[in-house]
Amino acid sequence: MKYFLSIEVAQSGDGVVISQRKYALDILEETSMQDCRPVDSPMDPNMKLMTDHSVVYPDPERYRRLVVKLIYLTITRPDISFAVGVVSQFM
DSSP states (O other), X not given: OOEETTEEXXXXXXXXXXXXXXXXXXXXXXXXXXXXXXXXXXXXXXXXXXXXXXXOOSOHHHHHHHHHHHHHHTTTOGGGHHHHHHHHTTO
């Protein structure tokens, strides 16, 4: 098995390694963020986000799909769990 449920599986002498690299790259491509720079922390933990009812996201279904994909990505990327949890509050 090499790829299952968007998870890449690699076996070596040291053990088994799982990765969602291709899945993450697909998300970046879908959102046109292939050229973004990596950061240590994807979000300031002290930032307070609030819903603003005056401006509505033009495609809320696309936002929901993206958040669900990011939630699935946290299987192998627990470092983004906090930021994903915050944005999922606005689904």
